[in-house]
């Protein structure tokens with residue numbers, strides 16, 4: 001079988017297909033894991049994994065678009081496809097639609113961490129880290145209460161995140177690196193985080209160790225069905241005969257999906273990240289929800305049984321800072337003004353961090369859908385399946401997606417959890 005796209009989703013699908021003794025080839029147009037799966041914040045936070053379309057997000061987004069320093073950016077020259085996506089997105093920003101989407105995601109959230117442990121238990125990947133705690137930081141109690149209400153609402157969907165409300169002095173005692181303007185925090189328990197490039201590199205190694213073939217520089221231009229079965233065609237003229245294909249191209253999936261009857265667009269919601277050090281750096285993951293900024297320490301030694309293998313990766317031990325939602329085409333170059341906007345927002349929040357010594361500046365595309373739900377399952381072409389559209393939460397839901405979709409591809413049994421994510425919905 002072929003998997004198109006070597007990000008966290010494609011590699012998770014490949015790994016789980018191998019559990020059924022399936023021979024797998026992963027075709028990646030660039031290098032493995034250099035899409036959204038490289039520069040993300042690495043949060044494994046089921047308590048925060050909500051669908052993006054929501055009445056609050058719409059209100060915030062409309063206000064933010066008018067502010068050049070905001071964490072959301074839509075260029076005045078946006079193309080018609082982007083406008084169509086945004087209109088479709090806005091239509092899903094109602095309370096009933098958001099509640100339905102949350103009801104669909106909550107069962108994935110409840111099993112997400114176990115899916116990571118399943119991989120770590122067999123040493124396929126490093127064990128993910130407990131955030132002790134995961135701090136969401138605010139300038140006022142009122143702002144913090146909005147998150148508290150969201151967390152309480154999760155009970156309706158069977159998610160019961162443990163959290164404490166911290167006053168200003170409590171939060172500064174818990175995390176001395178925070179700036180004086182942080183006046184309240186929500187300390188979430190039971191959330192985890194990982195080192196994104198190391199995680200993806202380890203998953204790739206696990207797929208190869210199990211006999212999988214990984215081909216980099218292999219851009220899939222078409223998947224065709226003829227009398228003899230399925231053919232995967234690449235830009236370099238390769239023509240592979242396969243039993244089944246899983247399309248996991250992230251924000252670059254669009255054309256391939258349309259060929260197989262998947263009409264729902266996958267739009268790039270571009271995010272930026274970079275890494276820093278400094279005199280005082282947070283010791284655990286820190287979130288600034290109002291500024292939409294995520295910080296994750298990548299500086300601890302990630303001790304694992306296979307450390308030697310991962311050490312040569314070009315990621316320095318630093319704090320990663322990520323943010324921004326920019327609606328420009330997937331593949332457009334990095335815009336330094338977006339990095340500057342993140343830097344300006346972070347400066348007062350983390351005064352001990354040296355924001356002028358930045359490394360690994362990066363832009364990548366979250367694969368976003370109008371209803372905020374991923375596309376997981378069969379297309380209209382027999383044997384052609386999809387796993388993409390995970391938007392803000394492809395790390396949280398990647399390994400579980402792999403497990404559920406591999407089961408469906410190999411056995412034909414579709415987990416009821418996947419029903420809301422039918423690609424042809």
Ligand SMILES: Cc1cc2nc3c(=O)[nH]c(=O)nc-3n(C[C@H](O)[C@H](O)[C@H](O)COP(=O)(O)OP(=O)(O)OC[C@H]3O[C@@H](n4cnc5c(N)ncnc54)[C@H](O)[C@@H]3O)c2cc1C
Nearest residue numbers: 005007009029035036037041043220249250271394395396
């Ligand atoms: C700034 C930022 C922070 C984020 N933080 C988090 C977080 O903390 N937690 C979380 O859960 N999620 C987070 N996300 C989202 C997460 O990164 C994505 O949802 C996830 O990485 C998507 O994985 P993927 O495998 O679907 O896509 P990708 O990682 O983009 O992989 C798709 C791969 O397919 C390849 N490809 C595409 N088309 C073709 C083709 N035709 N032929 C061959 N190969 C092809 C691409 O080159 C790419 O490597 C964040 C995203 C961003 C941008």
